[in-house]
Amino acid sequence: MDIFMEQLPIVVHSLNVGFLQTLKLFFVTLIGALPLGLLICFGSKSKITPIRIILKLFIWIIRGTPLMIQLLIIYYFPGLVLHNPIWGGGEVGRFVASAVAFIINYACYFSEIFRGGIISIPVGQDEAGKVLGMTRSQIFFKIKLLQMIKRILPPMSNEILTLVKDTSLARIIALQEVIWAGQAFMKGSQGISGAIWPLFFTAIYYLICNGLLTLLLGGLEKKLEYFR
C-alpha cells in the first residue's frame, strides 16, 4: 500500500500528460472530420457521376480497412515508398500523421451519418422551398440543416464516444497517448518498473471523459427537443 501511495502521484502526472495528448487528438479529429465529412457527404450525393464514384470508392476503402493499417500507411509510406519522410520522427510529426489518419477515417463515417440525416428529411420540404423561390443552399441551411442535426445527434454521439477510445490506436506509430503512458510503467519509467495497475487505471480516464461527453450530448439533444 505504501508503495502504491508513493507511485500514485508520479503515475497520475504521467497519465495526465498522456491523456492531454488523447484529448488533443480527439478534438483535432472532431474539428477536422465534421466539416470534411459534410463535404464528402455532399460529394457522394453529387450529380456529377465521376465525383460520386470516386467518393463512394474512397468511403469504401477507408471504411473497409482497419484504422490501425491506415495509421501505419499514412505515417510510414511517405518515407518507405516515396523516400520522403514528410512527417519527421519527432512527436509533432507523429501527432500530425495520427490526426490526418483519424480525420480522414472519421470524416467517412460522419459523411454517411450526414447522408442518412439528409435523406431522412421529406422531399415535400424541398419542394415547398422551391415553390417559395429559395435557392438550393438556402433550402439546405435554412430548412434542412437544423432538422438534420437533431436527427443525427444520437448516431453522432455513438461515433464521438467511439472516437475517444479509438485514439488509443495511435500508439502503433508511437503517439504517446494515455495507454502508452500507462504501459510505460510496465517496462520501467521514472523509477517505477513492472507496475501493472497504471495500464488498467487508464480506463478511469476514458470513463470520466465519456461520462462528461454523454451528459453534454444528452443536454444538446434535450435542447433540440423544442421541435419535432
Next chain:
Amino acid sequence: MRKKIIASIMAMTLCFSLAACGSNNVSADLSDSASLDEATTSESTESDSEGESEVAKIQEAGTLVVGITDFEPMDYKDDEGNWIGFDADMANAFAKSLGVEAQFVEIEWDNKALELESGSIDCVWNGMTLTDEVKSAMDCSNAYCNNAQVVIVPKDKADDYQTVESVKELNFAVEVGSAGASEAEANGLNYTEVNSQANALMEVAAGTSDAAIIDSLMAAAMVGEGTSYADLTYTVGLNSEEYGVGFRKGSDLVSALNDFFKASYDDGTMLKTAETYGVQAALIEQ
C-alpha cells in the same frame, strides 16, 4: 462492362493521387519548421543518387534522430525529463563527435525496422540484441555490450527449475521477435508470443504463463527483492548474446560509429560511462 472496370480503376488511381496531394498540403500547413526542414533535406537527397553519405545528410540536418524505448539502464528519463542511460549518453557523445545534436524519439519497438527504413529515425540505439532477424533488417555496429536471456519463474517454484531440461514442461511467455523468442524456439519450449518483455513478466505474475524469457540486464533491474515483481526470480541462463546499434542499410554511419566506439574505448570514456550505469561488467572490448 469492360469500360466500367477501366473507369473504376482510373477513378481509384485518381483517388489515391488526390489523397497523396491532400496529405502533402496538410503537412505543409501543420508541421513545425523542424519537420519542414527535414522535408526539404530529404527532398534534396531524393534528387541525388541513392547511397549518398548519411553522415553528410545528418550534418546538414543538424540532428541525429535516435530511436529508443524507455529501458533502464540503457535509455531512460532523469527527473528533469532528459534522456540518460548508457546508450543515451553514448549516443549524445557520438552525435557531438559528428557536430550534431542527438534527438531521442520513443518508438514502438515492433516497428523499429519500419521506422528506420521510412527515415523517421536515423538509428536504433536501445540495448538491441544482434539477432539474425535484426542483422538482416538493418546494418549494425560492432557489438558493445554482452547480455544473456534468462528464465523468469515465481520465486516459490524456482528450486525446481534450475536446468534447461527441467523448464521444458513449462508454458513460456516471450516478446514477439525478441532474442528470448528465438531461444524458446531453439530449445523446443512451449511458448506464447506477447507484445513486450514487460507483458511477458505480467503473464508470469498473473499466472497466465508459467515462465518468461527476458534479457538479463532487464531481469536484474525489474525482478526480485525491492522491485515490483518481488515474487519472481530468474534461474537458467539460456545463451549469451550481444548488443549493437542499428542503422539503415548501406549507411556510412556504421563505420563512423565503430571508429567512435574504438576511440572512446581506448581513451576510457566508454568504460567511465558504463560504470555510471553499472553495466561495466558487460562491456565488450572494441
